[in-house]
Amino acid sequence: MFLTIGLFAPQSKAAPAAAPGGASAPTTPAGPAPQPAVGAPERGHTDRQFASADQRAPLPLDTRPAEARPTSKALALGAAAQPCNVGDFTGRTGSDLVQHITAADIQCINGLFQLTGADARGAFREEQMTTVAYALRDAAGAYPGDDSTSVHQLVLYLRAGYFAQWYHKDDVGTYGTALQTAIRSGLDAFFGSAHVRDVTAGNAPILGEAVTLIDSAQENIRYLSVVKQLLNDYSSATWNPAGMAWAVNPVFTVLFRGHQVTGFDAAVEADPSVLDALSGFVTRNNDQLGGNFGVLVYNGAKELTRFLKDTALQPKVRPLAKELVAQSAPNGRTVYQWAAVADGVGYYDAANCAYYGTCNASDQLKAGVLTVNYTCSPSIKLIAQTLDNTQLGTACSSLTGQDAFFHSVVRDNGPVKDDNNTTIEVVVFHSSLDYQVLAAAIYGIDTNNGGMYLEGDPAKAGNQPRFLCYEAEWARPSFEIWNLNHEYTHYLDGRFDMYGDFNAGMTTPTVWWVEGFAEYISYSYRKVTNDGAIAVAAQHTYKLSDLFDTAYGDQDRVYRWGYLAVRYMLEQHRGDMDAILAKYRAGDWNGARTLLKTTIGTSYDADFDSWLTKCASGACATDGGGTPTQPQLPECAGTDIRKLDANCSRSNIAATTGNYAHFYLLVPAGTKQVKVTTSGGTGNGDLYYSPTSWAYTNASTAHSAGPDNSETLTITNPPAGYVYFSLYAQQGFSGVSVTSEL
Template sequence: MNLYRSKLVKKIYLAGLLMASNQVMASDDCQFGGLVNQSDWVERVSLASDDCYKSWFNAPKGTALSLYSESSLKNIVLELDKSIVSYRGEESEAKRIHNLSEFIRAAYYVRYNNRSELGSFSKDFSVMVAHIADRFIGSDNARLLGAEQADAMYSVTLLVDNIRQLPITMDSMLTLLESINPENSQSYEFIWGVNNLFVAMFGHIYLDEFYEDLLLHPEYLERLENFVHDNLWLMGTEAEMLLHHAVREIGRLLVSDKEAINQSVVRFLKKVMRDHGLDGEQRKLWVAAAEMLLHYEPEIAESLDIPNQKIVLEQNLFVHRYQCEGPAVIRSQNLTKEQEVEACEKLREAENEFHSLVKSGQVPVEDDYNSELEVVVWKDKSSYSTFSHFLFGNSTNNGGQYLEGDPTKADNTARFLAYRTDSDTLSILNLEHEYVHYLDGRFNLYGDFRQTMAKGNIVWWLEGFAEYAHYKDKNQGAIRVIGKDNYSLSEVLATSYDDDANRVYRWGYLAVRFLFEKHPTEIEQLLGYARKGEYSTWSKEVQRLGSDYDQEFTLWIKSLANDKGQEPESEERPNSDKITEMSLNSSATYSAKKYQEHLFYIDVPDRVTEFKVSIKGDGDADLYASYDRVAHYFDYETADYKVGASNEAIIFEPQDDGFVVPGRYYFSLTGRDSFHKVIVSSVAEIEAVEDSSQNYPTVLENGQTEIITVDGVYYVGLYVDEPGTVNVSVKPVDDKHGNIDLYIGLDAWASKENFDIPAYDILDYKYVNFEASKPGYVYFTFDSVADSRKFELTISH
């Protein structure tokens, strides 16, 4: 995912190398912007609070010139080394290691996301970091189970993936994995810290050095295999994912072209499948092995009869089948007969409302043979995540998915996959939404999904109509986005699946609702085109609708936002004495008696890439959550609970666009037994928002021309990826006559007093060339002697 799609040139924060007197940055906090001018910035990082992390990871790309340059970051690395050497397991020491590791991770994260422009850290630098990390991972202190201590271990082990130096730490990380036991397997942080071995293995699958090291150390693969065989007791526990991930990442080594490795991997996967079969909980391991063979060695998979075994597994999992009075056939793991009837009734109501809305006459589009729909209902999210991709090929980082297939083929099977959020009630997530996708494809949209998407300008309808058909005028989640990132109708109608979830679903809903309520004949006309497959005409007409109704749409959404009568009758709106607000990246402490619950909510803005809410403390507390409706321990959408513990976390996965669905998330912290001190923490990472302040330097790409206005001191950086000649062209584009001085630094920001190459008195056109002897940044400082000047600047190498 490209976090910097909007521009190639951005303004960036200045750093220790940049000592311009006109900077005005906060100096009393650990936010990235507050660090750049501080002489004690390393200590500020060491003592930071968690809520500063997001600013580190979201720092603009030009930080490669400043705190995230190798020369500056080395100070953090050395401080981390010193902290690890002196570490005795105290909470404050662990927090220091955690902070320093996160800062280094953030530097690598920013560099990686902009590697084509900024380059990468040198191998020598990454190797140095890896040896320091290895010293910690290999120590007994890495196994400490306090919350801060486990957080430190998690951060250091995850750092290994960032720096891509797993060969250096592999032995230590395997030893840490082998230390898993009934006690530490209860620690959420410890489990995920140990799991970072598999995160790093996945990150190294295309690196030759990783496979060369495995050839030098065949015992590594043996130890991984032994871990799986020796720790089957983990099945059914919170830590069973370590076994799944071990099998999958061993299997993924088949990417290698090393025959010795591949033979060992295939032998291991075959053994897993022999030992664990299709019955019981351990079939999850069979699936992990079979999926890797199907993907990387299909001929071997065929010889092992895996395709037929998939059919057997599917039959074993879905023991219930119920034909609704209509196209839907419900296949489920554990729905009761009453729940099947209830689900069919919901689908029947949705179908009747659909036909009434679009006036289809219940006549399918031509060449559509999807007369039957298979509704596959998993018993829970865990089963959906474990089996659904293997059996049906859908992605599982979502709340369900509709797979249309090719409707022009008579033997095609249309199906949608969904999962239950509660075993006692029906609670099938997105049931009506996904069913509308099926109806839309059969009665409104000619052809398959690919044909529908070919001419553009249709995503707003696909998702917006599914939302509108379900919610009608009761979609408060959509109403709440008005006023945040308002879009014109033209912009909404041009939405693609690359846009964020708010724009796709909520603004899509608003556009569809607007047209249904204000211009229903336009809807009828559009559907006429879609039913005949005239998507080029659809696209042109949609663009016309945008230009015709932009102004009306803007007024309509304003009136909608101000209309107090739109609250849905069924939605509970808590009073202030019943529920409290909690901010992102904050924490709060609670106590409670047995069965007492504390209710709170968190508003998640747009462009959040990670969102986690966790609890830790004494007693026995459980955490429950729902999206856009109040959560209780008896009524919720998702939960994480452990009997006898208060150490849980709920992670909200990003959608296909890479972002967590924005909106209001409700939580219930409930005492299964009493607790006296439980800390609730929310952690989120938000995509960087670029800063446009003129006090920040500009990063240019090779050969790029930029118009710059020099008023005082102006800074420009260029990354040179190899030694060679650098050419600088400066051409005035205004009619002023003030001189500009240019100072060039090869290793640091230049100034009037300290520079490598000067270019005084730029009055008219100026051309400068010089040699850069090594890869890295070249630093250009412009200083206006008198009035401000505007120049056309081009730098190439």
């Protein structure tokens, strides 16, 4: 997630992102910056303060199935599909280097994006890049429209080099006119080749990477003609089936980034036909809105409206943007287009919003999009796009059940002084794309992240904290709200542990606690093993004393290592943690810092290192209370939460004292055993079974009635057909999981 810009910066905390971040916005006046184009790539990516590599989801704005996506830097963090020797690229030059690049697996080339130090210099210094750029020139002349001549590898290698040099210039060295001349010759040859416009699945990923390379090399001005041609050529009927939609999408990155290149705006002023190409692209493809490729239309509208920042172009852009508003509405299928234009107008031409019809755009979008209002409890209100009653109940049970768990961990004595954040708004968008597009337009935040908590000033009367999140569309048909419990922890932690607002808590380094604790509670409460944290524990990258200095930036350090540091301190040095929390609650940031860096200092470093070894060996495959976690079964399919199935779970079950949560299960003939288990949550639920009808305390043939929610019933040789289980609330319970195994 990303630190918000301008108005929201002091009040925001965010959650682990679902996917790699995009690019930074151009330098602009203060205020919430309009979002970059979908898939805005690596060059110019600032060190985001809330980004995370805790990635368990597809790219939020790339709706293709994984097998349809061209390779990109996003894949570089994974292992190569085939053995890949970095020395093949760092220790060779000239034709020998080119030969090894063209013979390499694409995933191997992808892995080179992460090179640093001497390896980065060996692979990507200017002489190497110049050699590869001329090799691209030579190969592009006979480009057949697919990767049979390894053009893909050459383009991707060049992208990796520019990426490494952008982030690690001291390692790689400077790039000058020699490389510029070479890369222009390579791109000229590629875009001038006979098959570059082939509408085929073989050409699509290579063309997309080459367009992205335009931006990587900062040749945005020189290849504006390529941008226009792709915008004008695109036809959804023929391009989408061939995967070519994702070859045109990078043109929006070239435009977005172009504003950071000296002379770009002047070039568009001299030949503004690219604006007509953008307008025509959006208008022709308006019917794609509401489908998988509607994001292209959003990007087109976004990039057209961005040119409003150039006062010389405003007479040209204004009527085009106004027409796009007229084609759309702040609700329904065309809402992305409307939001894109409204966002740009609000940022660059707000004084003339009446001309476009986008004044009070935030209110218009809220009324049109966030139509579900539901009260979970006196302190929690849910606002959503599309949640049904069952989903609302599930989400509310998860939230309300977390309170008791949170308080049992932090052992607080109530809200910190001067905290008036007695209620929380939970705003749930229907998908990651809805969040990225609509939350940005409604709340003026940077949304290339996994969700965000906006705390505000808790001492101010009438302040309304809220957090923004979204449904995990990749988990469907199961229902999941991404980072729901992480974000809710930020609210509880801010209210009961951290005095003052977000800025106050950042007076000294507290990121290790703020984000690490949100991860710890989220995983522990849900009884889910943090596999990512366990994996990095084996690497022994950081000392505990160093983690106390964590700042927003490195994603693994903030979230996975933050989780490990918090878990270690809570489980191994609870007394120290209680003393630190006492300081946090009083706003004594310097006092807490002294405890961490002087009183504790390095004294626990050796023990922490030993603990990491145990953690990586299995000791951390437990919940936060030390209870071994069971293998996670998938959520049962279907919207009827009473329906169980073979080897699945129903999560976040709740019932008030004296009432029941009922379940039914269809048993296939010949089944030898049915096992139903309940676990987690708060309160006390007893499990009952009936083979013939709904199970009750006075109408059952078996039951399990322990002192908490840990109940198990094993039925041998059950009858074929429907059987019934019920969880009776001996004491009101919530957040319970019910699993069925056949």
